[in-house]
Amino acid sequence: xxxxxxxxxxxxxxxxxxxxxxxxxxxxxxxxxxxxxxxxxxxxxxxxxxxxxxxxxxxxxxxxxxxxxxxxxxxxxxxxxxxxxxxxxxxxxxxxxxxxxxxxxxxxxxxxxxxxxxxxxxxxxxxxxxxxxxxxxxxxxxxxxxxxxxxxxxxxxxxxxxxxxxxxxxxxxxxxxxxxxxxxxxxxxxxxxxxxxxxxxxxxxxxxxxxxxxxxxxxxxxxxxxxxxxxxxxxxxxxxxxxxxxxxxxxxxxxxxxxxxxxxxxxxxxxxxxxxxxxxxxxxxxxxxxxxxxxxxxxxxxxxxxxxxxxxxxxxxxxxxxxxxxxxxxxxxxxxxxxxxxxxxxxxxxxxxxxxxxxxxxxxxxxxxxxxxxxxxxxxxxxxxxxxxxxxxxxxxxxxxxxxxxxxxxxxxx
Numbered sequence: 001x002x003x004x005x006x007x008x009x010x011x012x013x014x015x016x017x018x019x020x021x022x023x024x025x026x027x028x029x030x031x032x033x034x035x036x037x038x039x040x041x042x043x044x045x046x047x048x049x050x051x052x053x054x055x056x057x058x059x060x061x062x063x064x065x066x067x068x069x070x071x072x073x074x075x076x077x078x079x080x081x082x083x084x085x086x087x088x089x090x091x092x093x094x095x096x097x098x099x100x101x102x103x104x105x106x107x108x109x110x111x112x113x114x115x116x117x118x119x120x121x122x123x124x125x126x127x128x129x130x131x132x133x134x135x136x137x138x139x140x141x142x143x144x145x146x147x148x149x150x151x152x153x154x155x156x157x158x159x160x161x162x163x164x165x166x167x168x169x170x171x172x173x174x175x176x177x178x179x180x181x182x183x184x185x186x187x188x189x190x191x192x193x194x195x196x197x198x199x200x201x202x203x204x205x206x207x208x209x210x211x212x213x214x215x216x217x218x219x220x221x222x223x224x225x226x227x228x229x230x231x232x233x234x235x236x237x238x239x240x241x242x243x244x245x246x247x248x249x250x251x252x253x254x255x256x257x258x259x260x261x262x263x264x265x266x267x268x269x270x271x272x273x274x275x276x277x278x279x280x281x282x283x284x285x286x287x288x289x290x291x292x293x294x295x296x297x298x299x300x301x302x303x304x305x306x307x308x309x310x311x312x313x314x315x316x317x318x319x320x321x322x323x324x325x326x327x328x329x330x331x332x333x334x335x336x337x338x339x340x341x342x343x344x345x346x347x348x349x350x351x352x353x354x355x356x357x358x359x360x361x362x363x364x365x366x367x368x369x370x371x372x373x374x375x376x377x378x379x380x381x382x383x384x385x386x387x388x389x390x391x392x393x394x395x396x397x398x399x400x401x402x403x404x405x406x407x408x409x410x411x412x413x414x
Contacts, residue, residue, distance in 0.1 A: 145192035150205030198328025226401035238339030260322035313338035341385030
């Protein structure tokens with residue numbers, strides 16, 4: 001079975017497309033952002049003043065995927081760029097509206113490809129697949145929904161009490177999950193023939209909450225994600241931790257209440273400066289007034305090129321990700337491949353274990369503080385986590401991901 005992969009943004013869709021290409025099973029890969037220096041808007045870099053060109057070039061190269069054959073790539077529309085610009089300016093409501101408009105327009109631009117006489121399945125992602133799947137079903141396409149986060153009802157149930165208890169950490173006007181998002185997710189479940197998630201936590205939220213009940217559960221499968229082996233596949237073993245150095249903690253991802261940044265900052269504020277340092281990498285999705293009391297204690301790096309992340313991780317000892325809701329955090333996979341220990345919530349996925357760090361069964365600032373103190377007070381334990389990390393990461397290699405996709409396609413053919 002061949003498959004056509006489509007996503008108006010990125011997620012891990014390029015890895016899925018690359019795996020299918022290596023298996024000889026990629027019909028095409030459609031996306032809005034794919035770095036090609038000879039095409040607009042990427043050639044804009046040539047005409048900008050050098051300082052601005054470097055910044056723009058770094059952003060563009062976040063979407064460079066050398067393993068993919070450009071002849072199999074379809075690009076459609078610029079809405080993803082507009083959405084990203086709105087999000088960077090803090091205009092969350094506008095970004096969400098542009099996302100909805102862009103997803104629908106993207107589906108229309110794929111109509112001719114979907115009507116092709118060639119047999120292939122459609123492989124799409126949550127929030128952007130409904131219209132394409134509906135078109136695909138009229139042409140007899142098998143529709144594979146790759147859901148990168150848990151069920152929306154479970155998401156709302158997790159976030160509503162957090163909004164009450166940590167209101168100061170939410171941006172003004174930040175919306176919770178609305179009924180329209182839940183209805184759209186239900187429609188995607190119903191239209192899909194196969195539903196994939198990246199970890200057992202995400203699967204459990206769908207089993208427990210999806211409106212379709214047993215019919216949806218019967219189509220559900222766990223397909224673990226992988227890290228980017230072009231960046232993280234051959235990193236050296238971690239350097240030994242010196243007894244006299246502060247423990248270096250790292251948070252990578254959106255600085256948002258969902259990912260638990262409030263717990264990280266509140267916990268770290270109670271750690272003596274001589275005992276540990278904290279680096280944050282990612283877009284800030286919390287009010288600056290909430291961040292300000294903590295700014296002097298931490299190093300904050302706004303979005304960096306993907307190519308810079310391995311070196312940043314290798315320079316730190318323990319990743320913190322006390323997330324309230326995920327679909328399977330690839331950041332944890334990357335941290336393990338870099339030789340880091342991890343302190344993560346159960347909701348962050350299946351990559352971390354008790355051999356590689358601490359799994360938080362309950363997420364709170366107190367729980368994160370206790371886990372950080374355990375790491376600070378037991379350096380030998382942290383060394384054990386770091387020494388076990390890369391072996392654990394190999395269970396989430398691209399090769400294994402590709403093999404799991406091959407097995408999935410064989411089962412669907414059967």
